[in-house]
Amino acid sequence: MFLFTARFSLTASETETFSDGLSVERKRVKPILMASNSDMGSADFESLSSTSDVELLKRAWRNEKAAPEILPYEGDLVERAKGQIELVEGNIEDYVENGMDPLVVSLYQMDLDRTQFLLRSYLRVRLLKIEKFMFHTLKSEEAESRLSEQEKVFATKCVADLAKHFEESVLIKLRESYRSVLKQSLISEEDDMVPEPHLDTFVVSRSNSHVTLNLYEEGESHQIVEMYRGDVYFIRYKVAKGAIESGKVDLI
Amino acid sequence: MMYGRKGYQLVKDFASGEKGLLKPFNSKLFDETIEECEQNHGLIQSLITKMQQEGLDVQNNRNADHYGALVHHLSLTRNKRCLMAYVHNRAEIVRDLAWRVGLVLLELPPDIQEKLTALEKDYFKNHSKAIKSYMGKLGIELNVDMVPPKDPYIKIRVVGDIDQGIMMSDKTTNFTRHSMHFLKRTDAEPYIARNQLTYPPCLIGGKI
Amino acid sequence: MAGQTDPHISLFSPEEVEFMGEDELVEIVPNMNMEPLNFIAGDFGRFVPQIPTQVPLWLAVALKRRGKCTFRPPQWLSVDNLTQILEAEREPQSKFQPLPFSYVEIARLLFDHARDDIPDMYMVRSLVEDIRDVRLHKLENNLGSFQGTSAVKMDNVSAMEVNLVRPFARRALEAFYKHDKPEADTADRDTRSSRQPREANNEPRRPLRQR
Numbered sequence: 001m002f003l004f005t006a007r008f009s010l011t012a013s014e015t016e017t018f019s020d021g022l023s024v025e026r027k028r029v030k031p032i033l034m035a036s037n038s039d040m041g042s043a044d045f046e047s048l049s050s051t052s053d054v055e056l057l058k059r060a061w062r063n064e065k066a067a068p069e070i071l072p073y074e075g076d077l078v079e080r081a082k083g084q085i086e087l088v089e090g091n092i093e094d095y096v097e098n099g100m101d102p103l104v105v106s107l108y109q110m111d112l113d114r115t116q117f118l119l120r121s122y123l124r125v126r127l128l129k130i131e132k133f134m135f136h137t138l139k140s141e142e143a144e145s146r147l148s149e150q151e152k153v154f155a156t157k158c159v160a161d162l163a164k165h166f167e168e169s170v171l172i173k174l175r176e177s178y179r180s181v182l183k184q185s186l187i188s189e190e191d192d193m194v195p196e197p198h199l200d201t202f203v204v205s206r207s208n209s210h211v212t213l214n215l216y217e218e219g220e221s222h223q224i225v226e227m228y229r230g231d232v233y234f235i236r237y238k239v240a241k242g243a244i245e246s247g248k249v250d251l252i
Numbered sequence: 253m254m255y256g257r258k259g260y261q262l263v264k265d266f267a268s269g270e271k272g273l274l275k276p277f278n279s280k281l282f283d284e285t286i287e288e289c290e291q292n293h294g295l296i297q298s299l300i301t302k303m304q305q306e307g308l309d310v311q312n313n314r315n316a317d318h319y320g321a322l323v324h325h326l327s328l329t330r331n332k333r334c335l336m337a338y339v340h341n342r343a344e345i346v347r348d349l350a351w352r353v354g355l356v357l358l359e360l361p362p363d364i365q366e367k368l369t370a371l372e373k374d375y376f377k378n379h380s381k382a383i384k385s386y387m388g389k390l391g392i393e394l395n396v397d398m399v400p401p402k403d404p405y406i407k408i409r410v411v412g413d414i415d416q417g418i419m420m421s422d423k424t425t426n427f428t429r430h431s432m433h434f435l436k437r438t439d440a441e442p443y444i445a446r447n448q449l450t451y452p453p454c455l456i457g458g459k460i
Numbered sequence: 461m462a463g464q465t466d467p468h469i470s471l472f473s474p475e476e477v478e479f480m481g482e483d484e485l486v487e488i489v490p491n492m493n494m495e496p497l498n499f500i501a502g503d504f505g506r507f508v509p510q511i512p513t514q515v516p517l518w519l520a521v522a523l524k525r526r527g528k529c530t531f532r533p534p535q536w537l538s539v540d541n542l543t544q545i546l547e548a549e550r551e552p553q554s555k556f557q558p559l560p561f562s563y564v565e566i567a568r569l570l571f572d573h574a575r576d577d578i579p580d581m582y583m584v585r586s587l588v589e590d591i592r593d594v595r596l597h598k599l600e601n602n603l604g605s606f607q608g609t610s611a612v613k614m615d616n617v618s619a620m621e622v623n624l625v626r627p628f629a630r631r632a633l634e635a636f637y638k639h640d641k642p643e644a645d646t647a648d649r650d651t652r653s654s655r656q657p658r659e660a661n662n663e664p665r666r667p668l669r670q671r
Contacts, residue, residue, distance in 0.1 A: 123394055
């Protein structure tokens with residue numbers, strides 16, 4: 001499925017002359033549209049066509065903060081944002097060197113700071129979620145599949161470190177049958193000491209397009225809710241989960 | 253011996269602290285909880301032995317001794333959960349310290365360091381390594397920028413006596429008394445700290 | 461450092477709510493010529509004296525502070541409009557009136573940095589505060605309606621209100637949901653309860669009162 005995403009490309013370096021006569025050579029950053037196969041959530045073409053990476057980052061961060069479980073990793077977006085940030089950092093150095101009005105340079109700095117804050121917060125929120133549910137994340141195929149390669153390495157190390165900590169602080173002091181990190185005892189049929197995200201928690205969703213959701217699970221009372229573009233609902237995360245991943249609703 | 257009492261006390265001890273702040277590790281209660289587990293275990297063993305001596309099928313027989321052993325087992329597992337919760341919740345705070353205070357153990361404030369056990373210090377070091385490794389691979393620092401960014405420039409007013417013609421990072425400025433300026437926050441901070449510059453009173457009392 | 465964002469991962473701090481509100485587009489009137497600004501967030505300008513142009517609120521405030529523009533206050537931020545809205549909000553049984561999602565943040569930033577660009581600023585500010593209060597009261601009173609359903613539609617709610625009411629509504633809805641579903645695995649919750657960090661501690665401790 002082709003999705004349109006905002007992509008940034010470099011035009012050739014240009015020389016710009018400012019009203020005070022200063023000539024500065026700089027690399028222009030320009031958003032253009034490109035079709036791509038990236039597996040970001042789909043959304044209407046209309047809203048994406050005017051969507052900057054900053055807006056996409058903000059959405060990704062907001063969704064991640066509000067969702068009880070970890071969401072699919074927006075790898076392409078992270079890479080693009082990193083590229084943008086590095087580019088602008090270079091530009092700003094040039095501007096300063098070339099004597100651009102410091103007040104204007106500071107505007108570029110603010111745009112950069114805002115983007116960096118979003119990128120860092122997005123990545124950080126994800127790591128915190130991995131820390132919080134580290135055992136579950138590696139046990140669940142679905143959760144693990146949502147991690148980037150580096151996040152998988154991080155999760156694996158988290159689990160090893162905490163398991164070791166449990167073993168040395170507590171488990172070694174208990175009797176054999178009670179030494180499992182994940183099970184209360186050998187009698188447990190499953191891993192019954194693994195904290196899991198509460199998917200039944202209520203979240204606030206805002207629809208990007210028309211979507212119909214089933215309020216209850218299969219076999220229970222059949223009740224649907226029809227959400228139109230812009231509608232805000234308090235709703236169970238589990239109900240909205242699919243719509244979030246496909247970009248039809250955002251969490252706010 | 254009380255069933256699960258020590259574990260309960262241990263968890264209560266943790267909960268009585270201020271959220272997010274570490275109290276010293278309560279070794280006394282911790283060890284007593286372990287001891288209670290040992291007692292439970294001993295009694296389970298003796299009840300099983302008794303059933304075996306009576307020629308009963310231990311796996312399937314449901315007599316008073318079976319239920320007695322079950323109660324001990326459940327008390328034991330409850331205590332285990334409390335012990336794990338205690339260590340787990342403290343470990344969470346240790347991770348939070350790494351994120352918010354610093355990734356180097358010896359740079360943590362001494363009053364925090366002394367509340368960590370040796371094992372917790374090891375855990376801190378290991379977790380810091382994990383975070384540093386991730387940040388290194390991505391080439392992005394993640395333990396900075398914890399609050400949304402603000403304008404690097406702020407409005408200030410001169411209140412004290414400052415030498416004329418101070419060089420700021422972007423221009424040279426004359427600081428006549430009562431004059432207002434628009435300066436980089438980082439340039440202004442030392443003067444603000446010395447009460448030579450101040451934020452002009454805002455009629456609404458809003459933020460800068 | 462004072463004011464650090466709580467790393468709790470499911471609530472937004474007031475600073476974060478304001479940060480998101482700062483992306484709203486507002487209209488400014490430049491008072492000098494300036495080259496277009498080629499940001500990661502988008503392209504803005506050229507800036508030509510007297511020609512109004514739209515920029516994000518954070519940029520508008522920055523330009524204003526640098527003496528490069530004045531604000532054209534949004535249409536909704538007028539005495540006439542806000543008076544109407546306040547009256548409508550005060551009607552018993554009324555729903556929320558249409559206001560921009562980030563109206564609180566937009567208004568606050570304009571009052572702080574562009575007070576001279578808003579006609580009758582004190583009146584306008586007072587109206588905004590009154591509207592905020594009436595709406596918060598309405599929210600409190602309607603928290604009862606959060607029980608008995610598993611999805612609640614909120615028309616014309618604002619960012620600040622969503623963030624404020626989130627923990628209360630969540631608890632009310634979750635309490636309802638637990639009772640609504642008889643097969644909720646209470647044993648399962650007990651097993652995890654002593655293991656889980658105490659999430660409830662992150663939320664303000666005001667009791668949920670029925671009116």
